[in-house]
Amino acid sequence: MGYKVRRELAYGVLVLDAIIAAAFAGHAAHTRDRWMIPIVIALVGATFVLRRMSYRPDRCGTGNGWFIAATVIDVAWIYYVHNWLALNETARVVMFVPFSVLLSLVVVRMPFRHAAVALVVGTILLSTAELTLPFSAPRLVAVLVCASVGVIVLTATLIVERDARRSWRMMRLLDAQARTDVLTGLPNRRHLEEVLDAATADTGPVCLAIIDVDGFKSYNDSHGHVEGDVYLQLVAERLSSGDEFVARMSGDEFAVVWRETAPAVARRRAEELRADVAGAVGSVGDDGVRRRTASAGFAILAEREKNSDSMRRLLYAADRALYAAKAAGRDSTRSDTAGIAAGAPAPPRDARALSSRYEHAVWAADKRGCDAAFSAVYRSRGQAIRRSFIAGIFGAFIVGYVAQVIIGRPQPGVAYQITMTMLLAVVPATVLALVGTSKRCSVRVGEIVYLCAVGLIVVGLMWERLVQVPTGTVVVPFLLPVVIVQHLALTHIRYRLLAPAMWLMVLGLAAVELIVFGFEDRRFINIVVAVLMTGVMAQMSDRAESTRLLLWRRTRELEQMGRRDPITNLPNRRVFYTALIDAFGLEEKYVGVLLLDLDRFKEYNDEHGHLAGDDLLRTVASTVLDSESSEETAARVGGDEFGVVVVGDRLDTVLGRCSTIRDRVAAVSVDGPPRAHASASAGFAWTRTGDETGSRLERIGELIRQADVALYQAKRDGRNRLVSRPVVPQTTVEVANEFA
Structure with missing residues (x-):
């Protein structure tokens, strides 16, 4: 997916480069710097070629180096050209446009260590170049804002990459479990x-x-x-x-x-x-x-x-x-x-249930519930991220306020405007955002509250800019509120809510800028940068959310596959043992294990083949599943053996449920071909929680052993019957260890 983002970003940055190069050519054509025009055009072409090479891994390796090289070249010449275009402005701020290009490193899915080094070095060089110019408060604010945004973006990128790695490892583990036999460790x-x-x-x-x-x-x-x-x-x-x-x-x-x-x-x-x-x-x-x-x-x-x-x-x-x-x-x-x-x-009537493709289709049919669970988890994780972001933004504004008002000592009118922006916009928005990210606020409402808080900051900054520009003292550059909007792409807000909010804010800022101040080359370049970066960040957010959703679905699907027997679709041995462990954690309950074994199934398999035997097993499994209640867990634990964990308050109720399940299995018939009528022997062992005489694993092992003994007693007594027995107060450590 990173290569696709690089391809789209290459064309987006090409448009930006062309606009900046055209503006430079228009102004430099009649000056002594016109010799720079072909060099700028060559740099535009070179960076585009390098970006194209970065998403051709079959020819150019991983492409990370090519993309970083293109970004560095772009940042260097855009900074120079933008600086040249602003020579007539005393308090010019030219750092935001090249810094926006530099931020593209974090959206192309390259390893964090590569993006972090390039972004940190680039930000340091840009800040150094900016601070070597004559001192001005807007320039200092630009450096502080870019540094703060860089730290915030790198932190969010690190979190995203860490989560992606964890999800990938978990998915690989679940994938292995879903394709591995629990008993033997062989593929299933x-x-x-x-x-x-x-x-x-x-x-x-x-x-x-x-x-x-x-x-x-x-x-x-x-x-x-x-x-x-x-x-x-x-x-x-x-x-x-x-x-x-x-x-x-x-x-x-x-x-x-x-x-x-x-x-x-x-x-x-x-x-x-x-x-x-x-x-x-x-x-x-x-x-x-x-x-x-x-x-x-x-x-x-x-x-x-x-x-x-x-x-x-x-x-x-x-x-x-x-x-x-x-x-x-x-x-x-x-x-x-x-x-x-x-x-x-002919294929058995339920043969499709054997294939993982059919399992995937069944899982996809239930994706609404999966997506709802993903939405809840995705949004809840976003609360902590949004809380960190708003704290970082507020801290950056405090530092900027100190630098401008206390250290810079601007004119009284400018200081008053900055103070009003802090008191009427930044502080209330921070409080509002913290309320929206608190545990008492629902996640859905919290997202809307956070968007409103960011909108309040953006409105406050734009109001301050509208007041400052006519006076000739510009402390708030146009791209500052735009950068505030861009961080929303990293806040885990669902895309269908995020995208309209981002575009509404950015297009509103662009409209106000053009209506109030009119058209001008550098202003138009800034608006193009704002629109392109919004498109890139919004698309990055959409793809990141889609990727996480796909990983979430696949992980849930693999979890289900790893807990299900591939032939009968019943829970497997792993789920059976887990249910027993959970049952022994209950207080004052009767816990029973029913082991069911199909009588003479081996002879049926030998006579009609494994495919017919599989069909019979699926029919029996559906009967066991239909007979299962909320307090029971049925599983396939062996070839023709099924296990049921039964929990209840009364022993007669537990025993009655086991008898009912065995009777229903014994009544199973398959019309064929071939025709078959099942009979089943069953062993049932029970105990009561709260009367522990050994460790939990030892008691589980003894419970299963006694159920196994009862099962073979039923076979010796003539088959097709249920034999029950309580667990005697003795343990078999070897058996317990086998089931651990």
């Missing part, structure tokens, strides 16, 4: 689909292997979810030892993707990974060490077969090959022989 299903989508645009073949741990369901049923989770983490560690892209699809299924790799090499590597997984071991206590086997399905997407549906067909082909390997006795790798285009079923 969402990330897998994004990689496969991108791979379909590659020029070479795409190879996919799906690796499944044989008999993992029975292993999990026998030894519990905790031991199963440890085993899955070991498998993930072995699979991620190479350079391939490895993702956890769901449960005990993992996917490996090769892009632009020879199919024979990828097929050989798939067998190596499968054998490595088959060699993974897990400690199971008294039963010693058990060795599991693994099956794998391998499929190839050739270049000629790529189309908009390639990702789904490739997944289906690899899934079909996986179950061919299982049918052949397991512990082997089979390649798909039917081809990508053969036999792929």
Whole structure:
């Protein structure tokens, strides 16, 4: 975005340079300084070329140096020319126009350290040049005002850059969380689909292997979810030892993707990974060490077969090959022989919910609420910034008042005018602005109050100028109130309110200047500078706000993605554990954990494939979500396992809610194809807060362990039932640490 701003600014400054050069040429053509005219024209062209080079990073590097060089050259020759045009004025002030050009450094999105050094050095040089001229109060005021504005603008720029960096880091962190499986740390299903989508645009073949741990369901049923989770983490560690892209699809299924790799090499590597997984071991206590086997399905997407549906067909082909390997006795790798285009079923009715593109569309549909939240945060942050600005402006006026009235000792009439401006405009406006930025004032009203306060200062300064110009003693240059208006672009006021206010003030100042004092070259140049800088600052404010809004939306979107399971769109394990921690922070409440497991889901998956299994999981998830109340948090915590955190004042109410959820899940049916009817076993464990016998994490670990024990008791008792048990007063530190 900084390059776009530089391009637009290059043409805006070119217009200003052309006007100043034309004014200089008109006056110098009949003087002995006419030899300077071609030099000024050459400098105008050179600075424009340098600015053009600054937004061509493909040819000219980052462009920061080119833009700074152009600005320095512009400031130097504009100061000289403006000074030359004002030779006939005793108390001329020529610093504001080149300083306005110098301020362009902070709106082009270059690193703060570069802009700060250039702005500070430029301001010092301009101030030095101004102070070497004969002393006058207006000149001293100009130096003080420019120095104050420079400090304020640099401070605001530093804050903006710091916030942008923090937002970017947060966004990258959330982006990683949204695409990472909570248990294994591998990329999740969402990330897998994004990689496969991108791979379909590659020029070479795409190879996919799906690796499944044989008999993992029975292993999990026998030894519990905790031991199963440890085993899955070991498998993930072995699979991620190479350079391939490895993702956890769901449960005990993992996917490996090769892009632009020879199919024979990828097929050989798939067998190596499968054998490595088959060699993974897990400690199971008294039963010693058990060795599991693994099956794998391998499929190839050739270049000629790529189309908009390639990702789904490739997944289906690899899934079909996986179950061919299982049918052949397991512990082997089979390649798909039917081809990508053969036999792929129609997409499941909720398949769109799997894609991050659809998630983004759903999020965008709710952007009104997101924008309202952004508006509240954006405006509330602006209160502190506006408070700092008005304090800095008031301080600059105090310094200027001391320099003009006490040190400069002007004529009594001029001192009276300056004092009246302070008492009737600056002081009341400062008080008004501080009231508008106080905590007792609403943000919306505070913005309007602050704009009114700035308008009062501008009116006071312009009144003082109107009184001073006819007397020949000009203390308030035209660009001083304009600079006061420009700072509004940095105050976090929403653009739809800010832009009309800025343009109303600046165009009003320009109209009064031309109507009262008439047309004159330098006056016209000042008005052009005011209009151009207002346009640049207003546009900068609009783009800064838009950028922050986009970052805000993306951050909120990534937060939601990082808290949601990519297949079912239910909350994930991270949200489940967070809800448990929050529940244990409540006083005198019954807290229960319901663990739901779909009976014989593995057999259904083996018979009909993962895509049909995913469709069943989404149907069950929607049922769990529909059954959820405000005091419950439902999440997908494993392959076909769902967890619900239930909080209530009465134990019978909590138990009744869990029974209702299990009954509704057990009644789920899918019309197909293929047809399916779900049954579910459930384990429920409960405790009461306020009766702590250990740390919170230990109690959470024990609560989940007891729910897991109750779940497998339900399976041993015949499945499709609910077993509940209270938490006994004992802790398992190892379990608690696993859930930390």
